[in-house]
Amino acid sequence: MLSMVSLLFLSIPVGFLGALTGLGGASILIPILVFLGIPVKEAIACGMASIIATSSGSASSYVREKIANVRVAMFLEMFTTIGAIAGATITTLISPTLLYFFFAAFLATSFLKSKRTVSESPPSSEWPDRMSRWLNLQGSYFDEVYQRRIDYKVNHPLWGGGGMLLAGLAAGMLGIGAGAFKVTVQENILKLPPKVSSTTSNFIIGMTALAGTSVYLYSGLLNLTLMGPMAVGTTLGAVLGGRVLNKMRNRTLRMLFIFIVAFLILQMVYKGVSSL
Amino acid sequence: MSSPNRISGGIKFELAISYLLAAGVVSSLILVAAGILLFYFQFGNLAISEKKVMFLQEKNFFYFLYDLFRDGPSHGFSLWVMTLGIAVLILTPYARVLLSVLHFIREKDFKFSVITLFVLVILTLSLAAH
Numbered sequence: 220m221l222s223m224v225s226l227l228f229l230s231i232p233v234g235f236l237g238a239l240t241g242l243g244g245a246s247i248l249i250p251i252l253v254f255l256g257i258p259v260k261e262a263i264a265c266g267m268a269s270i271i272a273t274s275s276g277s278a279s280s281y282v283r284e285k286i287a288n289v290r291v292a293m294f295l296e297m298f299t300t301i302g303a304i305a306g307a308t309i310t311t312l313i314s315p316t317l318l319y320f321f322f323a324a325f326l327a328t329s330f331l332k333s334k335r336t337v338s339e340s341p342p343s344s345e346w347p348d349r350m351s352r353w354l355n356l357q358g359s360y361f362d363e364v365y366q367r368r369i370d371y372k373v374n375h376p377l378w379g380g381g382g383m384l385l386a387g388l389a390a391g392m393l394g395i396g397a398g399a400f401k402v403t404v405q406e407n408i409l410k411l412p413p414k415v416s417s418t419t420s421n422f423i424i425g426m427t428a429l430a431g432t433s434v435y436l437y438s439g440l441l442n443l444t445l446m447g448p449m450a451v452g453t454t455l456g457a458v459l460g461g462r463v464l465n466k467m468r469n470r471t472l473r474m475l476f477i478f479i480v481a482f483l484i485l486q487m488v489y490k491g492v493s494s495l
Numbered sequence: 496m497s498s499p500n501r502i503s504g505g506i507k508f509e510l511a512i513s514y515l516l517a518a519g520v521v522s523s524l525i526l527v528a529a530g531i532l533l534f535y536f537q538f539g540n541l542a543i544s545e546k547k548v549m550f551l552q553e554k555n556f557f558y559f560l561y562d563l564f565r566d567g568p569s570h571g572f573s574l575w576v577m578t579l580g581i582a583v584l585i586l587t588p589y590a591r592v593l594l595s596v597l598h599f600i601r602e603k604d605f606k607f608s609v610i611t612l613f614v615l616v617i618l619t620l621s622l623a624a625h
Contacts, residue, residue, distance in 0.1 A: 221543050222540070222541045222542055222543060223531055223534070223541040223542070223543060224541050226543065227531070257543075268581065268584065268585075271584050271585065271587065271588060272520050272523065272524060272584055275516040275519060275520045275587050275588060275591075276516070276517070276520045278516055279512075279513045279514075279516035279517040279520070280513070280517075282509050282512050282513040282516070283509070283510060283513040285506075285509060289508075289509060289512070290607065293595060293607065293610055293611055293614070294610055296592075296614050297610060297613050297614055297617075300614055300617050300618060300621075301617060304617070304621050353606070354606060354607075355606075425516070425587075425588045425591075426588050426591070426592070426614065426618075428588075429585060429588040429589060429618060430617070430618060430621060432585060433556065433585075433618065433621040433622045434621065436551060436552075436553060436556060436559070436585075436622075437552060437553060437554050437555075438552075439550050439551075439552040440550070441550060441551040441552075441581070442543070442544075442545070442549050442550055443530075443549050443550070443551065443574060443577045443578065443581070444534075444542070444543045444544050444549050445543055446581065447527045447528075447530060447531055447577050447580070447581075448531060450523075450524060450527055450581075450584065451524050451527055451528050451531075454520065454524060
């Protein structure tokens with residue numbers, strides 16, 4: 220039987236892997252908890268609450284290092300919070316069987332991101348559209364690799380907002396950060412540089428998770444003995460993961476990512492099929 | 496016009512957010528971890544429990560906070576400490592939006608005052624109106 224201590228010590232390596240692969244701790248932990256017999260909605264609700272800790276913890280250092288674009292983040296939060304509230308409300312209403320399949324399907328979309336080779340070069344500064352100029356969204360950061368300041372423009376904030384509404388919906392429904400999806404939207408629609416994109420997404424995830432948690436709070440799904448160890452463990456793991464991330468080779472990370480996602484999809488599909 | 500001012504205000508604001516998030520997460524996780532330890536002393540085990548008292552359930556987060564302090568540790572000190580930790584966790588991003596609204600109003604940045612206020616209202620409604 221799973222105890223709080225074993226869950227805590229399980230959550231540390233899971234948070235570590237979540238940070239390395241960009242999947243986030245909850246995406247990995249929820250299928251494992253389901254495998255161990257925890258009801259899926261409870262696992263989702265507690266995953267959502269623990270993400271507030273992981274995301275806010277790492278966002279704190281990214282904001283201090285001035286990589287995350289706080290203005291872009293706050294603009295996009297309007298969309299992710301609404302999405303997350305809607306998503307979490309849907310989860311409290313629908314059958315758990317559907318959730319297994321949604322979870323597996325959403326994980327499958329994260330392959331889209333990993334297929335593309337992550338470009339390391341700083342992006343060309345395109346001319347921003349009127350909306351981005353009106354909102355003053357452009358930014359700059361100091362890139363450690365190039366040892367210089369990179370200025371960038373932002374494009375299509377409203378389309379990006381639409382993408383974020385979907386990201387928030389999935390996040391709220393599945394109790395995860397949906398970081399890979401958010402990064403895809405930010406890099407491809409808003410044209411944020413990769414580093415700005417991943418750190419800004421992290422910043423947004425904390426707020427999205429709060430919106431989702433606000434729904435789970437009165438659904439009676441938040442189990443203290445479950446989310447307590449999850450929050451502490453995944454955050455510790457994520458902090459450790461963030462430290463070694465820059466030292467890992469991209470190829471190793473890709474292999475790890477594909478292996479873990481495939482395993483998680485199989486587990487959720489199996490659970491879904493066997494509960495039909 | 497006031498661009499140097501705005502830049503230094505922006506940097507101070509980002510630092511304030513950074514410290515706020517760090518302080519919220521660290522204090523919340525310390526409370527939760529302490530709660531787990533106290534749980535062991537109170538119940539003699541650390542089993543993940545499906546008992547009703549282990550679940551947070553409240554119609555309104557702000558009543559929930561009020562009850563937390565009014566009722567005190569009615570279900571045992573350990574659960575109270577853990578619940579307090581979760582409450583601090585929930586308040587961390589909430590305080591971050593509140594701080595952002597105040598910052599943008601002070602900077603007279605009308606557009607972002609409205610944007611952050613919108614998020615604050617959505618979250619407040621979702622935390623309160625059920």
